[in-house]
Structures are given as structure tokens and as C-alpha cells.
Amino acid sequence: MNKDAAYWIALAHLPRWGRLKINNLIIKFYHKNKLTPEDFFQLSVNDWKNNYDLEYKEIEDLEKAKSELANSAFLAESLLNEGYEIIPITSSEYSKTLKDNLKVAHAPALLYVKGNRQIMQEKSIAIVGSRNTSEISLRFTDNIAKLASKEYKVIVSGFAKGVDKQALDSAIKYKGQSIIVLPQGIMTFGSGYKKYYKQIIDGDVLVLSTFHPKAPWKVELAMARNPIIYGLAAEIYVAESSDKGGTWSGVIDGLRKNRKIFVRKPEESEKNANHLLIQKGAIPIDFNGKTIKDYVPVENKDLFSSMNEPMADYEKKIIDFLRNGEYAVKDIIKKFNLNISEKKLRDFLKSHKEVEILNKKPLRFTLKRNIEQQKRLFDQ
Amino acid sequence: MNRQEAENILKRTFDIDRFYNKQWGTIEKILKGERVLLIEKTGFGKSLCFQFPAIMFKGTTIIFSPLIALMRDQVKNLNSLGIAAKCINSEQTPEENSQIMSEAKEGKLKILYIAPERQENSEWIEATRQMSLSMVVVDEAHCISVWGHDFRPSFRRILNLVNLLPKGMPVLATTATATKKVEADIAQQMGGNLTIIRGNLMRENFRLFVIKVNSEDEKLIWLGKNLSKLPGSGILYTGTRVDTEIYSKWFEYLKISSIGYNAGLDPDSRIAIENGLMKNQWKCVISTNALGMGIDKPDIRFIIHTQIPQSPVHYYQEIGRAGRDGEPADIILFYNPEDRDLPEAFIEGGRPAIPKYEKVIEAVKSELLGERELMRRTNLKQTQIRVIKADLVEQKIIREVTIDRSKKFEYITGAPKLNPKAFEELRALKTADLEKMIGYVETTGSRMKYLCNFLGDSDNRFFKNCDNTGLQKLKVAITPDWTEKLQAYRENYFPELKVETKGSNLVNGVAASYYGVSNVGAAIHRSKYENGGDFPDFLLRFTLKAFRKKFGQEKFDMILYIPPTKSGELVKNFAIKISQVLKIPISHNLRKQRQTSEQKVFENSYLKADNVRDAFTYNNPTEIEDKSILLIDDIFDSGATVKEIGRYLINSGAKKIAPLVIAKTVGGDLT
Ligand SMILES: Nc1ncnc2c1ncn2[C@@H]1O[C@H](COP(=O)(O)OP(=O)(O)O)[C@@H](O)[C@H]1O
Numbered sequence A: 001m002n003k004d005a006a007y008w009i010a011l012a013h014l015p016r017w018g019r020l021k022i023n024n025l026i027i028k029f030y031h032k033n034k035l036t037p038e039d040f041f042q043l044s045v046n047d048w049k050n051n052y053d054l055e056y057k058e059i060e061d062l063e064k065a066k067s068e069l070a071n072s073a074f075l076a077e078s079l080l081n082e083g084y085e086i087i088p089i090t091s092s093e094y095s096k097t098l099k100d101n102l103k104v105a106h107a108p109a110l111l112y113v114k115g116n117r118q119i120m121q122e123k124s125i126a127i128v129g130s131r132n133t134s135e136i137s138l139r140f141t142d143n144i145a146k147l148a149s150k151e152y153k154v155i156v157s158g159f160a161k162g163v164d165k166q167a168l169d170s171a172i173k174y175k176g177q178s179i180i181v182l183p184q185g186i187m188t189f190g191s192g193y194k195k196y197y198k199q200i201i202d203g204d205v206l207v208l209s210t211f212h213p214k215a216p217w218k219v220e221l222a223m224a225r226n227p228i229i230y231g232l233a234a235e236i237y238v239a240e241s242s243d244k245g246g247t248w249s250g251v252i253d254g255l256r257k258n259r260k261i262f263v264r265k266p267e268e269s270e271k272n273a274n275h276l277l278i279q280k281g282a283i284p285i286d287f288n289g290k291t292i293k294d295y296v297p298v299e300n301k302d303l304f305s306s307m308n309e310p311m312a313d314y315e316k317k318i319i320d321f322l323r324n325g326e327y328a329v330k331d332i333i334k335k336f337n338l339n340i341s342e343k344k345l346r347d348f349l350k351s352h353k354e355v356e357i358l359n360k361k362p363l364r365f366t367l368k369r370n371i372e373q374q375k376r377l378f379d380q
Numbered sequence B: 001m002n003r004q005e006a007e008n009i010l011k012r013t014f015d016i017d018r019f020y021n022k023q024w025g026t027i028e029k030i031l032k033g034e035r036v037l038l039i040e041k042t043g044f045g046k047s048l049c050f051q052f053p054a055i056m057f058k059g060t061t062i063i064f065s066p067l068i069a070l071m072r073d074q075v076k077n078l079n080s081l082g083i084a085a086k087c088i089n090s091e092q093t094p095e096e097n098s099q100i101m102s103e104a105k106e107g108k109l110k111i112l113y114i115a116p117e118r119q120e121n122s123e124w125i126e127a128t129r130q131m132s133l134s135m136v137v138v139d140e141a142h143c144i145s146v147w148g149h150d151f152r153p154s155f156r157r158i159l160n161l162v163n164l165l166p167k168g169m170p171v172l173a174t175t176a177t178a179t180k181k182v183e184a185d186i187a188q189q190m191g192g193n194l195t196i197i198r199g200n201l202m203r204e205n206f207r208l209f210v211i212k213v214n215s216e217d218e219k220l221i222w223l224g225k226n227l228s229k230l231p232g233s234g235i236l237y238t239g240t241r242v243d244t245e246i247y248s249k250w251f252e253y254l255k256i257s258s259i260g261y262n263a264g265l266d267p268d269s270r271i272a273i274e275n276g277l278m279k280n281q282w283k284c285v286i287s288t289n290a291l292g293m294g295i296d297k298p299d300i301r302f303i304i305h306t307q308i309p310q311s312p313v314h315y316y317q318e319i320g321r322a323g324r325d326g327e328p329a330d331i332i333l334f335y336n337p338e339d340r341d342l343p344e345a346f347i348e349g350g351r352p353a354i355p356k357y358e359k360v361i362e363a364v365k366s367e368l369l370g371e372r373e374l375m376r377r378t379n380l381k382q383t384q385i386r387v388i389k390a391d392l393v394e395q396k397i398i399r400e401v402t403i404d405r406s407k408k409f410e411y412i413t414g415a416p417k418l419n420p421k422a423f424e425e426l427r428a429l430k431t432a433d434l435e436k437m438i439g440y441v442e443t444t445g446s447r448m449k450y451l452c453n454f455l456g457d458s459d460n461r462f463f464k465n466c467d468n469t470g471l472q473k474l475k476v477a478i479t480p481d482w483t484e485k486l487q488a489y490r491e492n493y494f495p496e497l498k499v500e501t502k503g504s505n506l507v508n509g510v511a512a513s514y515y516g517v518s519n520v521g522a523a524i525h526r527s528k529y530e531n532g533g534d535f536p537d538f539l540l541r542f543t544l545k546a547f548r549k550k551f552g553q554e555k556f557d558m559i560l561y562i563p564p565t566k567s568g569e570l571v572k573n574f575a576i577k578i579s580q581v582l583k584i585p586i587s588h589n590l591r592k593q594r595q596t597s598e599q600k601v602f603e604n605s606y607l608k609a610d611n612v613r614d615a616f617t618y619n620n621p622t623e624i625e626d627k628s629i630l631l632i633d634d635i636f637d638s639g640a641t642v643k644e645i646g647r648y649l650i651n652s653g654a655k656k657i658a659p660l661v662i663a664k665t666v667g668g669d670l671t
């Protein structure tokens, strides 16, 4: 596999191709035509055009990638020499859970890892939640990690502050195994390797990234990493979610994909969106992860103070709509025949992370490009 | 492109009329994107085989080369032909290197030379992402093989790189010295689709001599008498750095124009000597074998070895540097049966004992450590750590990683156990090679043929170019006048103590002798460890002589001596005597403020420095202010103690501090 490293790197990062297109290409040449990546890159432009239904622009991309293979080789050498490994989607070592969860459309073509690859084959859970989270959520996280570690389940952690970090620390504390999913390139995790050195060489931690090995941390990457965390986990536990942001949208998308998602039933005094998630189909659980059979839905308007209920229903539609272009609030209200004030909608759009505000008169709204891509990952 | 067209371009750009057949054979393949291993003798013109294609290709050609001097030399030649070539190396400033990387990224360079170690540098890896790469060259490719005479672990990585390069990317590896075994090893590692082109290795213009002697004196005397009579200028290779010093001072004493060179010199001095060598500035450059590999100097007229090399491959590689112009060159090897001790010790002691390996493995298992930290944890010498590190990397037990720009050693999960058998095999091979080298001394047949056979060159021509096949044998004749000259030189030669750093008040000092080289060491040992009483007077005489030679009439205000680790007045009494003769007041106020261990317990200079840090104090510091101080001790080893005291005294206001000792040990730790 390593012999082909440069080719895989070139394939996995074909600019703006999207995972579906890349994976389809791999399926075609690798599984159907039984070609190695090296063979594939040796093909003539005509072969590409005729046998792979590639368009002019795509062939141009491939030619460019081909001309940069030597550059990728330099990178690959340095990567492999430092003990990182690459696992292409064709490899038997590629996480089956990830492949099953994300499918052709969304599974990354290449994983970069360091540590015990075997961990990817184990049963796994992810515990997710906000960065700024309550004490009780952290204790819940610790408890779930403890129970999981006892059952030899791997904890998948996004290495963010709060719940993510707690999940990882607890897994280590209870001598369990974990996967750290990086919001950055695998080669830029410097001090992290120092910190988790013992766990990595003892085979208890696997560090994983899907980005270009040298990519520095970026908000966009942190967002794009979330589906990988959900994808790597067979079960998802939610410690705490607010009514927007990464955890929220991750869970909503997961539910839409019929993933089993467990949400901690909050105490009465808590202000978060856990109840709302349960109402949307997540499974309520107690502090020990046990399903709560006699769950009684809680009616509490205050929980979603930033928007009224109808808004929440329309959120997805509006966001989808924004994908088509730039719109003023007026247009949107008209389009959906909404019964709310312009100000309210404007405030909602302004506060929405996925929405880009265009400074025109009147204000226009559209979708952030990268976010749009990331969302697409979960649309079936 | 056909040969005719290529040769037209060759004439225009390189001012060379035509390719040799083997050159064209190689170049044709390279232009087609193939991979070639080219084994041809030194001076054949291997460089052209990559330089020519490099200028034909659109992008930049990367050339991995083991020696900075060699890169500089080739870059200079190319630039003089108007070809855009540069090198990146550790002797240029980071800014210069960055600048060159930018030029490469902008496509301004046709040829870029780099050291294989550069692959470890993340800025470089980052830069390669944006270069347009057209070919990769591995010059001096024998460094790839552990079976070669000059294995370099960093070349291993280059091989990994070569194996990752895409099909159709031309790769050329060149060497002048590959035995069949090394050839096979390189070929296997470079993977399939490799064409091997091998030329014959005979060098008819060599005049090979062996001079058998029974002592170091005989070598010195023969050279003293005959060096000036040899035609042209050349290189004298010695076995150790200390020997480069002893021989160059000897020639200096005899007023024979010469200069000493070794890898310990600063880059500026090295560049100056390399340039001087090219211009025949001296009759002779005296060097360890670091100098000269691959350098395109046509007229090195002689190469002399005062120390038998480890193997015929080493020897062939080193003498290969002579007579590249095809004119006669004298190749002289001195051999004293005792000389085999050095390479033998190197082979035997070249590898630290197994428990030291285990110690390193254990340390690396428990923590991510850099070289320094590892030295502190294990109390091993830097040289040993490096050998162990290279072996453990080779055996895939540890790997080197870069964390936040610093290098660390990482244990490889699931690594195999240490395999000492691999060392045994290598040792056996090296011992056999040394025997073969001694066989070269003893052979009664053609020496050229002997070497070529060893290298796997099956040419059957007969040569009359050695002292067994027609040339007059060289002999040493000892005459009393030369014995006296040598004696006088010995008594007037004093090793320098290098402690100076730029802008510091601590200046270089002097020792009366090397510890192991004369009877001085034995005398010190008797007094120190065998209750022999005060240091004998002859040591005092020697030391005073050294003082006068080094410092002449320089004025000193006071004498201090280094307080002993254990009780004892040896150094104190010695310093008092010096103070009496030189009439410089002595002070007893330099004291230890805490217990230290004997420095010799510590194997490396970090621990030595730790051992003495803040260990000294001066009772009445105002006495020191603005004073020139002579600092006396018996033995100078790593210099850590002198440096620590120097630092302390400077902080207390001293104007100048110069160390004066009886003996300097050979080969401190970090030099
Ligand atoms: N075809 C040729 N005709 C004449 N001179 C040549 C030819 N090829 C190379 N040379 C010269 O031979 C010299 C030695 O070349 P170099 O490449 O340094 O040798 P090496 O094989 O030792 O690397 C150079 O000065 C070079 O210009």
C-alpha cells in the first residue's frame, strides 16, 4: 500500500471533486478494472475520457495531479518516515464502521493515521457535546467512557474542549482505547504526540485525520471532522447539546440517517436542547447509559429561546433554499409564506453559523461554501 | 533527441565535443524516464550524465549528495557554464536556504543539490510541494548500502523516496566504488526496472607504492625528506584528527608548505582550504578522509596514507581522487604492522556493548526523547548514542520524528527485539575487508589488479604501475640528523586548548603534551594514582616551555588553579612552582562550593557540564576584577570545567583567562 502512497494522496485531494466522485472513480478503476492507482495514472488521456466518463475539467485535474506525483512522493516519504501511515478506502484496514456509516457518498478516500490501526476494527462509541459544558455532562461523559472501556469499546474523540476532551481523558484513565480524530493534518499535531506518546506506543490510541497531512487547524476543518467522528462510532452518546452548532446539527443529521443516537436526559434545572433532540427521535438515557423507557416529553418553550417552534421546522428548508443563491429576508418570507417579522428572521440568519451575510442593500444571505459541502455529506 | 542533436547542445552548453558511449547510453535512458545505476571510476564524467538531462528537462532536478564540499564544487562549475544551479546545506544560513527554496519553487533553478539529511526538514518538504520536479539523482550512491564503505543512514530515506516516486520519473544513482555485493544491494533496494551500467575501474596513470615501516618516526622522517620532491601537490590522509595536527605542525616546522584539514574546523576555514586545494596553494593538504570525495580537481598529483584504511574499497575511493586528468599520480601507503590496531579498534569498538542498546531502548520506550535528553538519561557519549540510534533505526526498533521542530526518538509499536547478529555479520565482513587491505600491502602481484579484483572488475589486462611490477620500491633511511630534527620538533610542539568563543574573555590555552602520545601521561598517572608524589620536574619544564611558546611576553596578573575533586595538593603544588618561576602571584581563593564527581565518570559533555555547573566560587571576588588570569590544571579533557570557571570568573569581572595544563586528552567528547 505504501508503495502507492503518492498516488493515493493525489487522488484523495483532487480539488473540489467531492468524495462521491473520487470514490466512484476508485471503484471503477480499482474494483471493476482491477487497476492499481499506478496503472490508472499511466493511462492515456483518451483512456480516461473513454473508459471513465470523465469530463474535460476532470481530466485536467487528473493531469495536474499526475504532474505533481513526485511532489507527493516527497511528502509521502517524510510522512511514512515519521511513522504516519496511510489507509486507502480499498484497504481491509480501513474502518468498516466508517465505510458503513458514510457510504460511497461521504467516506473519505484516504485516512492518515498514527498508532494502533487495529483499534479501527473494534466496537466504538463517540460521546459528543458542547465545548462549554456543564459539570454534570462531564461526569456523564466520564461514566460512559468508563463503562465503554470496561466493555472494550473504543472511544472516538474529536479532541475539542469540553466533552470530547473529557471522553478521551477518561478512556485513557480507565485504560480503554481511543481514536483521536484531528481537526487538522496528521503532521501538525506536534505536542499532541508528545502528550499521548505512551498511549500511542502502547497501542491504546490511534490518531486519525482525513485532511492534507500538513493542513493547519481551521474552523472549517473542525466542522468537516464532525461527520468523521459520527462515522467512526457505532453508537453515539450525546452529553449535552444546545439548539444550534456542531453537536446539534451533527445529531440532527445523524437522526435523519437513522443512526441510533443516545441522549442524556437532563435534570430539570438544565437549560439545553437535549429534550428537543429526544423529541426528534434520539433515545433518552440515564447517567449510566441505560435507556429510559418511561420518558415523558417535556414541554418547555424556554429551551429554544432563540427561535420559535415553527422557525425550527423551517430552518432546514430555509438553509437548503439559501444554497440556490443570495436572498433578502423579504424574499425568504415570501417564498415560505412565513408568519414572522423580518427582524426575527434576520436575527436568526445572522446568528446561524452556516449562513454568510452579504453586505448589500438590503442585506442578502447565502450559504457558506464549505459548510454547504459539509452538509451535503449527510444528505442521502 | 538523437545523439548528434544532443552533442550539438553539449558543445554549446558544456563546451564538450562528444559523449563517451557509456555516458550517452545512460543519458538516453534518463531522457526516456528510466532508472539507471551507473558505476564508473572517478573522473569518468558521471556528473554529465545527470547535468545534461537536467538542463533538457523543464523542471528542477534534485541531486542528493553526501558532502557539502562536493556540492559547492559542482555548483561553482555549473554556474560558470551559465547553468542555474544552487545547493541547500547546513553551512548556509537558514535565510539563504529559504531564499534558494523560493527560487526553486519559482522554477528558477535547473539543478538543486541537497544533503539527504534535508529530507528531515519540514520547510524543505513543504517547499518540494510547490516545485516542478523533473528528476532525482543519488550521487555517491554507495552510501545507500550498509555493505558499502561509507553507509549513511540518511541515504536509506532517499531510497524510500525513490521507491515512492511515480513511474516515468527518471532516477540516476552513481558511484565509483561498489563491490558486486554493494551493487546488488543498491539494485535490490531501488526496486525493479533498474538498468545497471558498469565500467572498468582500472586507473593506469596511478603509480602505486607501499612503504613498510616500524614506527611513526619513520613515516615522519620519510615524508620530511621526500615530500617536497614529489611532483605537484596532493593530499596526505592520516588516521585521526590529532594526527592531522601532528603532521601539519611537523611540516610547518620543516617549512614545507602545507595545511591541516578536518571535519572539526569551522565552515569558513574549510571552504578556504578547499579553495586553496583547487588552486594548489599548498604542496600538501593533511586531512582525515573527509576531504576530497567527488571533488573535480584534475591534477591531484599524489595521495599518501599514513594510516592503512579499513578496506580496499575505502582505499580505492580515497586514492581515486588523484590524477583525474589521466597524468601520472603517486599513490603511497605507509604500513607499520601496529597500524592495524586503529581500524581493528574501530571495527571491534565501533559498536557500543549490547546493554547500552538496551538502555537506550528502555529510555525511548518510556518517553519521547531528543538526543540531548537521551544522553542525560543514559550517560552515554554522543558518538555512541549516534551509532546506537542509527542501528536501532536500521533495525526498525525506533524512529526519528520531528515534534515542533525538534528531533525526537520514538519507539516503534510492536518493534522486533534487538538483533545483535546483524552486528556480528557486519563485523565479520569488516574484519575480512581489513585482512584484504593488509593483503594489498603484502601482495607481490599487481596492486592495481588487486584492488580492481576486490571491486568486482574482471578486466584481465596487465599493468606495470606499481612497485611490484616494475616501479622502484620506496624505502626509509633513518639518519641521525633527521632523528635530531624530529626530537627537536617534538619538544617544541604543544597542543592548543580550544576554549575560545567569539567575544569572550576566555582565550585558548596550551598543554605541554597530549596525554597518550608521550611519557607525559605516564608521569601524571604515577603521581595521581600510584602515590608517586609531586609531578616530576620535567613536567614543569615542559609546561613552562609550552607557556612561553604560546604566550611569550603576554602579561598575567595572577595564577589560579582548579581545586581538586578529591583531596590532594598535586595541582596546587604544581601551580605554586609555576608561580615562583614566572613570578606571577598565586591565589588560593578559587574554591569548590559543593561536591562534584570526577569528570571522567561522565561519558558526555552535557553531564560533564551539569556536574560542574555553579560548583566554583571565589572567596574575595574584588581581587579578580580586571585581572589577566592564568588558570592551571593537570589534565584537560572536555574543557567543561575550564569553561565553567571561565564563565564564573568573567562574571566576576576578570579581563582575560587562559588555561595552562600539563596534558590534553586525545578526542574529547563533542569535538
Ligand atoms: N565526454 C566528455 N569529454 C570530455 N570531458 C568530459 C566528458 N565528460 C566529463 N568530462 C569531464 O571530466 C571531468 C570529471 O567529471 P566528473 O563528473 O566530476 O567525474 P566523476 O565520474 O568522478 O563524477 C569533468 O571535468 C568533466 O568536465
Ligand SMILES: [Mg+2]
Pocket (backbone or CB within 6 Å): B046, B047, B139, B294
Ligand atoms: Mg562525481
